Amino acid sequence: MARTQLEIFIGLLLVSIAVVVVIYVGFNEENRMAEWTLAQEAGAIEVGADLFEINCSGCHGVKGEGIPGLAPPLSDQFFFTQRLQEVGWEGTLEDYIIATVSTGRSVSTRPDQYVGGGKPAMPAWSQRFGGPLRDDQVHDLAAFVLNWEATALGKAEISELPAPTPGAEEAADPVARGQQVYVRGGCAGCHAIQGISAGVVGPNLTQIGQVAATRQDGVSAEDYIRESVVNPGAYVVEGYQPNIMPQNYGEQFSNQELDDLVAFLLAQE
Amino acid sequence: MIKNLSLQDLRSRALELLDQRVRIITAGMGLKELRAVMRGDPPTEKPNPRYRVHITSFIFHIRPRYYQQASTWFTHTFRLGYFTTLFFIIEIITGLILMIYYVPSPSEAYQSILRLEGNVAFGSMLRDLHRLGAEAMVAFAALHMLRTYLTGSYKKERSFTWLTGVLLLLITLFLSFSGYLLPWDQLAYWAVTIGTSMAESAPLFGNEVNLLLRGAPDIGAGGLLRFYLLHVVLVPLLGIVVLSIHYYKVSREHNISLPARIEEGDLPKDVKKEATQRIDFIPDLLTHEVFLACLTIFAMVVMVAFFYNAPLEHHADPQKTPLDTKAPWYFLWIQGMLKLGDPTLMGVILPTVIFALLFAVPYIDRNPYRMMSKRPVAVTLGLLFVAAVLVLSYMGTPGYGIETPAAIRIVQDLAPEEGVGALREISFEQLEPGIYEVGKTDTTALPPELGLVFIEFERRVNEAEEAGKLPGVQAVMIIEDWQAGLKKVTPRIIWSDPESGDQKTFEKHIFLHRDRGLGGE
Numbered sequence: 001m002a003r004t005q006l007e008i009f010i011g012l013l014l015v016s017i018a019v020v021v022v023i024y025v026g027f028n029e030e031n032r033m034a035e036w037t038l039a040q041e042a043g044a045i046e047v048g049a050d051l052f053e054i055n056c057s058g059c060h061g062v063k064g065e066g067i068p069g070l071a072p073p074l075s076d077q078f079f080f081t082q083r084l085q086e087v088g089w090e091g092t093l094e095d096y097i098i099a100t101v102s103t104g105r106s107v108s109t110r111p112d113q114y115v116g117g118g119k120p121a122m123p124a125w126s127q128r129f130g131g132p133l134r135d136d137q138v139h140d141l142a143a144f145v146l147n148w149e150a151t152a153l154g155k156a157e158i159s160e161l162p163a164p165t166p167g168a169e170e171a172a173d174p175v176a177r178g179q180q181v182y183v184r185g186g187c188a189g190c191h192a193i194q195g196i197s198a199g200v201v202g203p204n205l206t207q208i209g210q211v212a213a214t215r216q217d218g219v220s221a222e223d224y225i226r227e228s229v230v231n232p233g234a235y236v237v238e239g240y241q242p243n244i245m246p247q248n249y250g251e252q253f254s255n256q257e258l259d260d261l262v263a264f265l266l267a268q269e
Numbered sequence: 270m271i272k273n274l275s276l277q278d279l280r281s282r283a284l285e286l287l288d289q290r291v292r293i294i295t296a297g298m299g300l301k302e303l304r305a306v307m308r309g310d311p312p313t314e315k316p317n318p319r320y321r322v323h324i325t326s327f328i329f330h331i332r333p334r335y336y337q338q339a340s341t342w343f344t345h346t347f348r349l350g351y352f353t354t355l356f357f358i359i360e361i362i363t364g365l366i367l368m369i370y371y372v373p374s375p376s377e378a379y380q381s382i383l384r385l386e387g388n389v390a391f392g393s394m395l396r397d398l399h400r401l402g403a404e405a406m407v408a409f410a411a412l413h414m415l416r417t418y419l420t421g422s423y424k425k426e427r428s429f430t431w432l433t434g435v436l437l438l439l440i441t442l443f444l445s446f447s448g449y450l451l452p453w454d455q456l457a458y459w460a461v462t463i464g465t466s467m468a469e470s471a472p473l474f475g476n477e478v479n480l481l482l483r484g485a486p487d488i489g490a491g492g493l494l495r496f497y498l499l500h501v502v503l504v505p506l507l508g509i510v511v512l513s514i515h516y517y518k519v520s521r522e523h524n525i526s527l528p529a530r531i532e533e534g535d536l537p538k539d540v541k542k543e544a545t546q547r548i549d550f551i552p553d554l555l556t557h558e559v560f561l562a563c564l565t566i567f568a569m570v571v572m573v574a575f576f577y578n579a580p581l582e583h584h585a586d587p588q589k590t591p592l593d594t595k596a597p598w599y600f601l602w603i604q605g606m607l608k609l610g611d612p613t614l615m616g617v618i619l620p621t622v623i624f625a626l627l628f629a630v631p632y633i634d635r636n637p638y639r640m641m642s643k644r645p646v647a648v649t650l651g652l653l654f655v656a657a658v659l660v661l662s663y664m665g666t667p668g669y670g671i672e673t674p675a676a677i678r679i680v681q682d683l684a685p686e687e688g689v690g691a692l693r694e695i696s697f698e699q700l701e702p703g704i705y706e707v708g709k710t711d712t713t714a715l716p717p718e719l720g721l722v723f724i725e726f727e728r729r730v731n732e733a734e735e736a737g738k739l740p741g742v743q744a745v746m747i748i749e750d751w752q753a754g755l756k757k758v759t760p761r762i763i764w765s766d767p768e769s770g771d772q773k774t775f776e777k778h779i780f781l782h783r784d785r786g787l788g789g790e
Contacts, residue, residue, distance in 0.1 A: 004309045004556045011556075011563035018563075018570040022394075025574050029390045037387040042782035045755060047583065049780040063751070135376055136584050150753035158750035159702050 041143060048144025051137055055125065058197060059189030064148055067186040069114060069246035071122070075148035097142040101133075102126035119244075120201070178264025181257045185249065193268055202245060203237045209269040225265050229258065296329065297321030298551075306552040319551040332550055333520045339544035340525040341554065345420065348561055349413035350519075353441075354512065355565055356406035360444075361505065363399040371451065373497035375490050378453035379584045386581070393578075398569060400579035403445045405569075407599045410441045418630070418651050421639030422526035428631035430518040433511055435627045440508045442599060447500040449597055450493065455687060458585035459594045461496070462488055467603070467616035475617070487587060529639035582687040592681050593667035602658045605665030675738035676762040676775040679729045683722070683760060684779045691722045692758060697783040700748050700756050707731070707744040730762065739764040754783040 053062070059071035066073030073079060080093070087109055089096045102125060108118020125131035126138055133141070150156040179196065182188060188197030194206045212221035216235060219227075227234045232245035246252075253261065288300045295303060302318045305311070312319055322329045339345065370389060372381045385392040414434060417423055423431035450461040465488065469479035484491020519525060530536065531544045548554060596604040606615040626633070636644050664670065673681070684692040699716035707727045712720045726746060733739040739762065747759040761776035 002309070004552055005307075007556050007560035008307075011560040014563045014567035018567045021570050021574050022391075025394060026391065032393065033387050033390070036393070038784045040383060040387060042754075042784035045752075045782050046780040046785065049751065049755060049757070050778065053778060134584070134586075136379065144752075147752045147755060156753035158753060161702060161704065161747070161749055 044140045044143040045147050047137070048140035048142070048147075051133070051141050052144050055133070056141070058183065058199065059122075059186055061186075062184070064145065067189075068252075069248060070186045070189060072110070072113075074145050075152055077152050077154075080149050080152045094142050094146060097145050098138055101138050101141055102131075102135075103129050104131070123200070174260045174263040175267045176264075177257075178260035178262070178267075181253065181261040182264055185253065185257075185261070186246075187261075190245070203240055205265060205268055207269060209266045212266070221266060222262055225262050226258065229253075229261065295322060296326035297324075309552065317549075319549055322551060329550070331517070331520070333524065335547040335549050336525060336554060337527060337544070338546045338548055339527050339531045341548055341557075342528060345528045346525060347412070347416060349409050349416055351558065351561060352565065353406055353409040353413055354516075355562060356402045356409060357508065357512070359402045359565075359569070360399060360406060363395055363402065364501065364505075366395055367399055368501060373451070373494050375453060375493055375585070378451065378493060382452045382454075382581060394573050397573035397577055397579045399448075401569060401573055401577050403448060404598075407441055407445050410438050411599075414438060414627075415651075415655065419641065419648065420526065421529055421641075421644065421647075423631045424634070424637070424639060427518075427523050427526065430515060430523065431631050432628055433515040433518065435624065436511050437508070437515055438627075439624065440504060440511060444500065444504050444508065445599065446597065447496045447504060450488070450496045451500065452581060453493065453585045454580075454582040455585055455589075455591050456580060456582045456595070458488065458587070459591055460596050460600075461492075463594060463596060463604070464600065465492075467607070467612060470612040471617040472613060475613075489587075526639075529641070533638060533640050533643075591686050592673065592677070593685075595667050596665060598662070601663075601665035602661040603665070605661035605663070605669075608664060608670050674775070675733040675736075676764065676773075679726070679733065679762065680760050680775065680777050682729070683726060684758070684777070691725060692779065693781060693785065695719050695722055697754075697756070697781065700758065700781065702748050702750050702756070705746045705748075707742075707746075726760065734764075737767065740767055741765045751780065756781050 052060075052064070056064075059067060060074050061067055061071075064073060064075035066076075083089075084093060084096060087096075100122070104124035105121040106119070108114050108121035111118040114121070123131065125133045125141075127134055151158055182193075182196070188199060190199040190201035191197060192199050192204045192206065208225065209221065212224045215224050224235065230250040232247060232249075233242055236242045250258075284300070291300050291303060292298065298306070298318050298321070299314075301313050305313045306319070320334050323332065323334050324330065367385070370381055370385045370392065372378060382396070385396060389395075417431065417434065423434075446461070446464060450457045465479060465482050468482060469475050471478060480486070482492065482495065483489075484495050526532075527544070531541060536544075595601075603616060603620060606619060609615055634644075634647055636647065638644055641648050682690070684690045695718045699718045701716055701719060705715070705723055707730050710723070712724050712727070715723060723746060726744070730739065730742055730744045734742045742762060742764040744760070744762045747757075747761065749757045749759075751757040758779045758781060759776055760779075761774065763772060763774045765771065766773050
């Protein structure tokens with residue numbers, strides 16, 4: 001019979017301890033929730049960084065520095081301080097980024113700066129408008145872009161690695177170097193090569209190494225490609241608009257870079 | 270008039286009124302009797318007022334008035350069935366509260382979990398309780414079955430009770446599994462994709478079952494809603510009905526079995542008499558049950574407050590198959606079987622046969638004896654079955670029997686797609702930007718935490734090279750400042766393919782934010 005009383009006693013004790021633990025947890029809840037939210041936002045930035053690299057860096061640059069003639073910078077002071085006034089956006093910058101990424105933009109707000117009069121300016125990225133990204137991914141992308149604010153406004157500085165692009169000078173193979181030119185130069189933003197990029201604005205280049213030789217009588221594959229890069233209007237593939245591709249790649253690339261790029265494209269068969 | 274009312278009268282009148290109230294509440298037990306109960310005295314009135322409660326009150330009506338002493342021995346039952354039921358009740362309560370915050374749609378589900386964790390006081394605790402309770406319920410249901418098997422308590426008149434018990438095990442497994450999908454993270458999505466794809470490989474009607482479950486060829490909005498409704502309505506209802514039958518069989522019809530040695534053993538008469546003595550439900554067993562409930566609540570609260578965190582991975586992404594997909598632990602044995610052969614045979618036919626055999630155990634085993642020594646075949650088979658399930662579960666773990674290319678494995682172990690991993694444990698400040706090459710970088714010059722991880726990276730790369738998996742390997746780890754508070758780590762492994770001799774490269778870009786380590790998973 002003593003067992004009944006012992007059980008009542010221990011039971012009460014255990015429940016009291018449980019209540020104390022719950023109260024203890026309760027006092028920590030504010031902190032825990034704040035920390036959790038902060039960690040969650042940090043996680044969103046990490047995911048956004050990955051998405052940016054895969055989807056956006058082709059046109060907006062690896063670090064959001066923009067590519068002249070193709071897409072504007074997203075990591076400069078102008079973007080964080082004046083862009084909203086320029087387009088007359090009433091909401092927050094985050095909403096602006098989410099809206100723009102989601103729906104894309106059919107006409108550039110600065111047509112004079114971009115080839116082809118900035119048409120089309122940017123494809124829609126949200127799945128709701130035919131793009132590849134879910135809403136949570138668009139949100140994560142926005143979190144990543146917003147995270148450039150500190151460096152854009154000069155509140156924080158980040159170090160640069162001594163070598164401009166790590167691994168670039170290690171590649172002895174012109175094709176491998178050419179691939180880096182292809183990505184860095186922004187080609188990947190508009191052209192598709194299976195496994196490397198998925199742009200839809202310009203012709204698919206997955207088999208350009210084969211196709212180039214058959215395009216024009218008397219023009220070798222190499223010449224055809226080189227001419228198309230330097231002077232995009234020379235041969236326009238049927239079904240694609242002229243004057244969309246930047247005309248200034250001849251000046252932008254060094255001769256070495258151009259050679260590498262051509263070598264890389266010739267290797268796509 | 271006031272003079273006539275002496276203090277004593279007033280007191281006895283008050284006591285009488287109080288006694289009346291108490292009798293209403295306790296359905297028949299007066300104050301005196303209640304006090305006797307608390308003291309552990311024998312009943313004060315006749316007929317035993319502690320039995321009266323069982324006639325008038327619904328809750329006590331479905332409980333037996335007394336048990337036989339030996340059937341309540343702890344080492345006989347370990348209270349496993351009681352605990353399972355208790356977890357079921359905890360699941361219902363926490364589940365109802367969770368339903369307030371949860372939205373069953375692919376675009377909202379994951380967000381609603383994030384809101385629950387980050388915006389609701391005790392939200393995380395609630396989710397942990399629900400998750401822990403679910404896992405405990407599966408574990409205890411399985412142990413309960415094992416206990417019943419070993420003590421031979423499924424025999425003769427208890428055959429049908431066993432059958433409802435196996436049904437309850439199935440219901441418990443499906444409850445747990447259907448809840449698995451709801452957070453809509455990578456873990457949930459792919460575990461359930463694997464689970465339902467087994468249904469797809471069922472012969473004849475597999476495709477139809479799959480469509481019914483998923484609502485579409487792949488799990489999407491339809492599938493999530495279906496699993497949600499199964500999880501919160503249909504399966505719990507089924508569970509309550511079958512549990513009621515199971516419980517009624519045990520408590521009202523056949524009682525908890527006596528230990529086999531009391532029933533069949535060669536024991537002196539007085540020992541047997543003592544063992545079969547009545548123990549009243551009130552107060553002894555009731556107190557004990559409430560005590561066990563207190564113990565469970567205490568254990569669970571302490572677990573979720575300090576030790577247990579319900580996992581939450583990245584948002585479900587149908588386009589991105591994780592490297593290591595993992596079934597919940599209670600289905601690892603099926604995953605293990607799937608690695609052994611054809612999915613139709615291993616994933617559908619064999620599990621069906623196994624459960625059919627489980628259902629039929631009392632009808633196959635015609636041996637009338639219950640003592641383990643008198644049923645060596647049954648006990649051996651049972652233990653072999655347990656061993657087989659354990660081995661299969663081990664084989665079901667992601668690492669077993671699946672060869673991941675060495676370079677991918679090394680990087681995955683360093684910084685897994687989900688969870689933490691060595692690289693993410695380095696404090697942010699110690700991630701010194703630079704290019705570090707295996708075999709060339711002086712590890713002693715690195716910040717200590719980074720140094721340790723880099724040494725491990727180096728060791729794994731060298732090990733793989735010696736094993737001939739990465740001939741002529743060159744491996745670097747590049748750390749860059751990417752944004753304020755964000756760094757990018759690129760492990761890159763270059764090797765020449767052993768077969769073709771081509772140069773191959775594997776690299777992964779890992780972004781690390783300063784605030785990542787503060788909370789969450």
